[in-house]
Each structure stands twice: as C-alpha cells, then as structure tokens.
Amino acid sequence: MEWKTGLLLLISYAVTIYAHPAPPTHVVHEKRDSLHRRWTKKSRVNPFSILPMRIGLLQRNIDDGPKYLLDVSDPDSPNYGKHWTTQQVIDFFQPGAETVQAVRGWLVNAGIAERRVTISENKAWVAFDATAHEAERLLHAEFHEYEDSVTGRVMPGCDVYHVPQEVGKHIDYITPGIKLLAPDVPSKRMKKRDTRVGGIAKPSRMVYAPSGSWTMPSSQNLSNCDVAITPACVAALYKIPPSGYEHPNPANVMGIYESEAQYYAQEDLNLFFANFTPNIPKDTHPSIVSIDGGPGPTNNVSEAGGEVELDLQLAYPIVYPQSIAIWQEDDAIYELNPNQTYTWGFNHLLDAIDGSYCTYSAYGETGDDPNLDPIYPDPAPGGYKGQLQCGVYKPPNVLSVSYGGQEAHVPWAYQRRQCNEYLKLGLQGTSFLFASGDAGVGNYPEPYSFDGPTGCLGPQGTIFNPTWPNNCPWVTNVGATKVYPGRTVFEPESAVYDPAGHPYHVNFSSGGGFSNVYKVPEYQKYAVETYFAQHNPPYPFYSAIVNDTDLIGSLGASGGIYNRIGRGIPDVAANGDNIATYTGGEFGLSGGTSASTPIFSAIVNRLNEERMNRGKSPVGFLNPALYKNPGVLNDITNGTNPGCGTLGFFAVKGWDPVTGLGTPNYPKMLELFLSLP
Structure with a gap:
C-alpha cells in the first residue's frame, strides 16, 4: 500500500513537472508580458485538478457592429429607426459553421472526446472540463496558481499558451488563460452615484435637510428653484409641457434600473404626489421587473431606498400618465451582504433581456463570472431559489441607470463584453442612459473609495480616473448641472459643484473626462476636436488606448494626466442638485x-411616446442624432468638475467633458425627433 502511494505521488510529480513544448504547427495565441503587482505567481496547479475550459469563438461581423448601429441611429441615414429584431442580431453576430467545426475538430484530434464538448445554442462558445494536465498538453502551457494580494483569492492561469496555426484565426480567447480577474476588495460592490462609506454604496443618495429660514416650496412656485428643485422647476428649465395623452402607449413603459436592494415606499410617493404633483393620483406606482429575486416595494417606510425614490419622484412628473417599470436586479441577500464580492454588476440585467448574453463569450470572458457575479439558486437562507433568468424579458425602450464605477477597476475583458451588448441592444432600439459620476475627473478620495488619498490614478495619484460603463461609446452619459444661488430657472444653468461640507461631506461635481480603454467614436470626433482646438485644457496629456486595465495605472509616464484620444464623457446633462424628495416619510434635498x-431619460421616454403614436420607432441610440444637432440642447458654459488636485475641465461653448452637449430643450428635441423617419 505504501509502495502504491509512493508511486502515485511520483507519477503526480512527474506529470506536474512535465513540459509540453509547442510543435512547429502551433503558434502563441496569448501571452502575458508582465504580472500586475497585486498578483503573485505560486506553484503549479495540481495536474488532476479539474479546470472549466471555455473557448471563445470569434464572432462574425463584430467589428462591423458600430457601422450598423450608426446606420439605424444616424439621422442622415436612410435606415434611421429601422431597428433590428433579436433574431437578426443573433444571426448576424454568431460565429460561422467553419469556426465551430475547426475548433471542435482540433479538440477531438487532441484527445478531448466529442461527448465532452458543448457548443452553445448561439454557437458563440465551446465548453468542456479538463484536468490541468490535459489543458497543459492541449495548449502547450504551464498552469500555475496566482494569488491576489488584495482579496486572497487564488486563480489558475498561465503566462502563455499555444494553438494550431490554422485554428487560431477562429479563436478569440481561451480561459483559464492569461487573464486574471478579481474584485478590488472583498467588500467592494458596484457603486451607486452617491455618498460612499468604506467604498460601499450606502442605500441612500446624497441628501440633506434644509436648514435656516426656509419655506417648503409649493407645487408651482418657481421663485425658490435655486434652493429646491421641484417638478415645476424641472418643467420650467426644460420647457416640458404636461403630457397630452390620456391613454399612454402600453408598449412604451419607462425602465429604471435599481440594485442594492432599493425598496420604494408608497407612503413616500403619495407624500410627494400630494405636495408637488396633485395631477398624479394617490397610490400611483411602478411595476417591478424582478431579475433573479429582485425585491419589490416595502411597507416599512424606514426601509425606503433613497435612490429608487429619487428616480421615481423625478421621472413620474415628466412621463405621467405613462407607466414606469423598476428593473430590480438580484435578491436582497446578495445585495445587502457587505462581504460578498458582487463587484461589477449589470450582467444579470443583460442576461434577463438577452438570453444569449448568459453564455456570450468575448475577450477572455464567458457568461457570468462565478468570482464576480451572484450564483443562483442562492443557497443563503431567504435567497432567491430560482434559476438564473436568461432572455425572459423584452428590453424597454429607455433604461435609466444611476449606478456604476471606475474604468480602472473593471477587467478590460468584462467591460468590452458588456459594451458590445449595449451596441446590440441599441441595434434593437433601446436607449441606455448612465449617470456620469459625482467626483469630477476622478473618484472620491479615501476613505470613500479605494483609489488612494486623491481618488486618482498613477503612482502620484495625479492621473484622471474616468468612470464606467460611461466609457462605452454605445451608451448616453448624463452629467449634472445646478441652478446657482440667486439664479432662476429662466437663466442658464452651470455645471454642478459643491465643495466638501457645502452641504455634502464630499465634493460633488459632474463626472467627466476621457476613456483610456475606448477611442473617440466617429460620431463624437468633430465635437471633441473642436473642444481641443478652441478650449485646450491647461494640463499635460498622453495619447494611449489600453487593452488591459492593469496597464491604466502606468499611463502618464511622460507626465500627462488625461488621455487625449479617448472617448469623451459625458454626452449630455440635466439638473442634479437640491432636488426636493421624500424618503422615509421625511422631506429632504438630494443631489447626484x-x-x-x-430626468433626461424621462424626457426621452416622452419623445418615444410622441413618435410611437405617429407610427414611428423609438429613438434608440441617441448620440449620433444629438451630436449632429447640438442646437436642440441648452449649452452650458459655466463651471468646472474638480478632482485629482485640479479644477478639472471647464464648461465651455459647445461640447465639453463636464456637461457634454448640454441640457434638454424639450420643444426643440421633439421637433427634431418627430422630423426623423
């Protein structure tokens, strides 16, 4: 018995150290040039350990996706508004039969039994389980364990792997491979655009109670809009008339995304309606699109979530009598657990509205990441016991999203994959609008984030830190403006800026800047070039597009602090400070x-109502039409967005990385979008 045990150990040791040099028929497919300082390479993976191998097949036409999205979104295109069906999108992007056959044939010839190989329904990926020994022999690689110094997580990976030369052209990536994915810290979650404590978004937005001699605003009073923004102030700012439709289009329900177990309380909505919008009947409420156990309303007003109530109390006065649906993602067990590693977010939302995304592969990622995304059924007591929801909901025409993070925190592969999905949903006519962030050109400093004492990048903490998923070219980013003290709604707004302590405990300024991951999209080039030509920022810059977020911190070696060739953020803006709200049964003022x-999303939903009632399609991806017609927006030319020890960028005539193209002018926007086919 001892002899057999010793022999097995010897065999195991021999297998572990055995190298598989690549033959002349194979080529390097991916290679890691350096290892980020957070990772430490450890011992070889046990040869008998089982690795879940995933091979991402190259999608057909993915590089042509932007061209086709612009074709249905550019107001000068003869195909404007001719959005694609879901099946058209799947058929257009799925890998070809030749690709599937080539990869399957390689695996079978290499000794992976055909019965072990799974091809996804949309032919986007190949999956099989293999021992580490099999994987090393197949890929002529050495798999080691890599330990993350931040989380303590250990992940398998290799420094380089090889595939047959004739097969390489069909493969996007293989994982486990050279990509190492882990969240920043065990407790860090996807951040809502609000005040943070310890890096975790609190279940409330930035809010404070008015102080001093102050009178509660009335429903139609416009004299105090510099103190409290009511629905009447918003309507006056953007010239929004009451809805002319008694019977709204049932196919045009506005979508609002919520996470972090945000419950709304009907009592708060009723207080708001009674005080500010008496035309909205008591007990008016949204429907709930529950994604993987997402919670509904609460009967305990003390549990009310500030974000969801802020969203509803801003959107309802604009869209009513149109309906609103809350797209509530993930059960409360995951959402409220401070030690869980749900870091990046949005994957389960995208799963729910596109079943193919559940298993979609690209850039080294396949489907949801078990290390980053919640797993369902949720084994925790009280957790959602159903299966992960894939393709069970039709996407809304408009989805308003007030959550996100920083570009440098999110694995390059993960964000690229999601960005492609926003493109595909844009092709189908969905408008995604994201909040651009509240910390100007950076992130909040410690202890409100984990980006160091400045909240910025680089060894000196001086490089601007752009937000995500705002960097994706296929979404519309919304910055923030403010009615400054002593000003009225009949005067131009300014970029929002509230220094720390006045009234929030952190600086609040409109998120903006330039991506390090995405270059300037075609529709934005003229606006960005004009901005640099006429209003050159007084800061040193660099010009680089990275294909690995681990490299972002090394940018600016020449002394530059922002990227001259990156996608500009934001695209547009709307008021975001001193917002009158009711939360937890109490009145307060909010910002962000x-x-x-x-606000901007609700206006887009109103535009869709007008178009659809004339037999036209929803507006879909907004940006090309807005950048070609900036005159439909109110240009903001005052204010900055400080961060990283600087004043940030300046709001100027034309587009700028503070307030984008400006705030909505509803009559002009309506005229434009009704004039389009």
Whole structure:
C-alpha cells in the first residue's frame, strides 16, 4: 500500500513537472508580458485538478457592429429607426459553421472526446472540463496558481499558451488563460452615484435637510428653484409641457434600473404626489421587473431606498400618465451582504433581456463570472431559489441607470463584453442612459473609495480616473448641472459643484473626462476636436488606448494626466442638485448625477411616446442624432468638475467633458425627433 502511494505521488510529480513544448504547427495565441503587482505567481496547479475550459469563438461581423448601429441611429441615414429584431442580431453576430467545426475538430484530434464538448445554442462558445494536465498538453502551457494580494483569492492561469496555426484565426480567447480577474476588495460592490462609506454604496443618495429660514416650496412656485428643485422647476428649465395623452402607449413603459436592494415606499410617493404633483393620483406606482429575486416595494417606510425614490419622484412628473417599470436586479441577500464580492454588476440585467448574453463569450470572458457575479439558486437562507433568468424579458425602450464605477477597476475583458451588448441592444432600439459620476475627473478620495488619498490614478495619484460603463461609446452619459444661488430657472444653468461640507461631506461635481480603454467614436470626433482646438485644457496629456486595465495605472509616464484620444464623457446633462424628495416619510434635498439621469431619460421616454403614436420607432441610440444637432440642447458654459488636485475641465461653448452637449430643450428635441423617419 505504501509502495502504491509512493508511486502515485511520483507519477503526480512527474506529470506536474512535465513540459509540453509547442510543435512547429502551433503558434502563441496569448501571452502575458508582465504580472500586475497585486498578483503573485505560486506553484503549479495540481495536474488532476479539474479546470472549466471555455473557448471563445470569434464572432462574425463584430467589428462591423458600430457601422450598423450608426446606420439605424444616424439621422442622415436612410435606415434611421429601422431597428433590428433579436433574431437578426443573433444571426448576424454568431460565429460561422467553419469556426465551430475547426475548433471542435482540433479538440477531438487532441484527445478531448466529442461527448465532452458543448457548443452553445448561439454557437458563440465551446465548453468542456479538463484536468490541468490535459489543458497543459492541449495548449502547450504551464498552469500555475496566482494569488491576489488584495482579496486572497487564488486563480489558475498561465503566462502563455499555444494553438494550431490554422485554428487560431477562429479563436478569440481561451480561459483559464492569461487573464486574471478579481474584485478590488472583498467588500467592494458596484457603486451607486452617491455618498460612499468604506467604498460601499450606502442605500441612500446624497441628501440633506434644509436648514435656516426656509419655506417648503409649493407645487408651482418657481421663485425658490435655486434652493429646491421641484417638478415645476424641472418643467420650467426644460420647457416640458404636461403630457397630452390620456391613454399612454402600453408598449412604451419607462425602465429604471435599481440594485442594492432599493425598496420604494408608497407612503413616500403619495407624500410627494400630494405636495408637488396633485395631477398624479394617490397610490400611483411602478411595476417591478424582478431579475433573479429582485425585491419589490416595502411597507416599512424606514426601509425606503433613497435612490429608487429619487428616480421615481423625478421621472413620474415628466412621463405621467405613462407607466414606469423598476428593473430590480438580484435578491436582497446578495445585495445587502457587505462581504460578498458582487463587484461589477449589470450582467444579470443583460442576461434577463438577452438570453444569449448568459453564455456570450468575448475577450477572455464567458457568461457570468462565478468570482464576480451572484450564483443562483442562492443557497443563503431567504435567497432567491430560482434559476438564473436568461432572455425572459423584452428590453424597454429607455433604461435609466444611476449606478456604476471606475474604468480602472473593471477587467478590460468584462467591460468590452458588456459594451458590445449595449451596441446590440441599441441595434434593437433601446436607449441606455448612465449617470456620469459625482467626483469630477476622478473618484472620491479615501476613505470613500479605494483609489488612494486623491481618488486618482498613477503612482502620484495625479492621473484622471474616468468612470464606467460611461466609457462605452454605445451608451448616453448624463452629467449634472445646478441652478446657482440667486439664479432662476429662466437663466442658464452651470455645471454642478459643491465643495466638501457645502452641504455634502464630499465634493460633488459632474463626472467627466476621457476613456483610456475606448477611442473617440466617429460620431463624437468633430465635437471633441473642436473642444481641443478652441478650449485646450491647461494640463499635460498622453495619447494611449489600453487593452488591459492593469496597464491604466502606468499611463502618464511622460507626465500627462488625461488621455487625449479617448472617448469623451459625458454626452449630455440635466439638473442634479437640491432636488426636493421624500424618503422615509421625511422631506429632504438630494443631489447626484443619479438625479440628472432619470430626468433626461424621462424626457426621452416622452419623445418615444410622441413618435410611437405617429407610427414611428423609438429613438434608440441617441448620440449620433444629438451630436449632429447640438442646437436642440441648452449649452452650458459655466463651471468646472474638480478632482485629482485640479479644477478639472471647464464648461465651455459647445461640447465639453463636464456637461457634454448640454441640457434638454424639450420643444426643440421633439421637433427634431418627430422630423426623423
């Protein structure tokens, strides 16, 4: 018995150290040039350990996706508004039969039995389980364990792997491979655009109670809009008339995304309606699109979530009698657990509205990441016991999202994959609007984030830190403006800026800047080039597009602090400060780009109502039409968005990385979008 045990150990040791040099028929497919300082390479993976191998097949036409999205979104295109069906999108992007056959044939010839190989329904990926020994022999690689110094997580990976030369052209990536994915810290979650404590978004937005001699605003009083923004102030700012439809189009329900177990309380909505919008009947409420156990309303007003109530109390006065649906993602067990590692977010939302996304593969990622995304059924007591929801909901025409993070925190592969999905949903006519962030050109400093004492990047903490998923070219980003003290709604707004302590405990300024991951999209080039030509920022810059977020911190070696060739953020803006709200049964004032976003989104939903009632399609991806017609927006030319020890960028004539193209002018926007086919 001892002899057999020793022999097995010897065999195991021999297998572990055995190298598989690549033959001349194979080529390097991916290679890691350096290892980020957070990772430490450890011992070889046990040869008998089972690795879940995933091979991402190259999608057909993915590089042509932007061209076709612009074709249905550019107002000068003869195909404007001719959005694609879901099946058309799947058929257009799925890998070809030749690709599937080539990869399957390689695996079978290499000794992976055909019965072990699974091809996804949309032919986007190949899956099989293999021992580490099999994987090393197949890929002529050495798999080691890599330990993350931040989380303590250990992940398998390799420094380089090889595939047959004739097969390589069919493969996007293989995982486990060279990509190492882990969240920043065990407790860090996807951040809402609001005040943070310890890096975790609190279940409330930035809010404070008015002080001093102050009178509660009346429903139609416009004299105090510099103190409290009511629905009447918003309507006056953007010239929004009451809805002319008694019977709204049932196919045009506005979508509002919520996470972090945000419950709304009907009592708060009723207080708001009674005080500010008496035309909205008592007990008016949204429907709930529950994604993987997402919670509904609460009967305990003390549990009310500030974000969801802010969203609803801004959107309802604009869209009513149109309906609103809350797209509530993930059960409360995951959402409220401070130690869980749900870091990046949005995957389960995208799963729910596109079943193919559940298993979609690209850039080294396949489907949801078990290390980053919640797993269902949720084994925790009280957790959602159903299966992960895939393709069970039709996407809304408009989805307002007031959540996000920083570009540098999110694995390049993960964000690229999601960005492609926003493109595909844009092809189908969905408008995604994201809050641009509340910390200007950076992130909040410690202890409100984990980006160091400045909240910025680089060894000196001086490089601007752009937000995500705002960097994706296929979404519309919304920055924030403010009616400054002593000003009225009949005067131009300014970029929002509230220094720490006045009244929030952190600086609040409109998130903006330039991506390090995405270059300037075609529709934005003229606006960005004009901005640099006429209003050159007084800061040193660099010009680089990275294909690995681990490299972002090394940018600016020449002394530059922002990227000259990156996608510009934001695209547009709306009021985002001193917003009158009711939460927890109490009146308060709120702020954040999480206020700006539902305002702009609700206006887009109104535009869709007008178009659809004339037999036209929803507007879909907004940006090409807005950048070609900036005159439909109110240009903001005053204010900055400080951060990283600087004043940030300046709001100027034309587009700028503070307030984008400006705030909505509803009559002009309506005229434009009704004039389009």
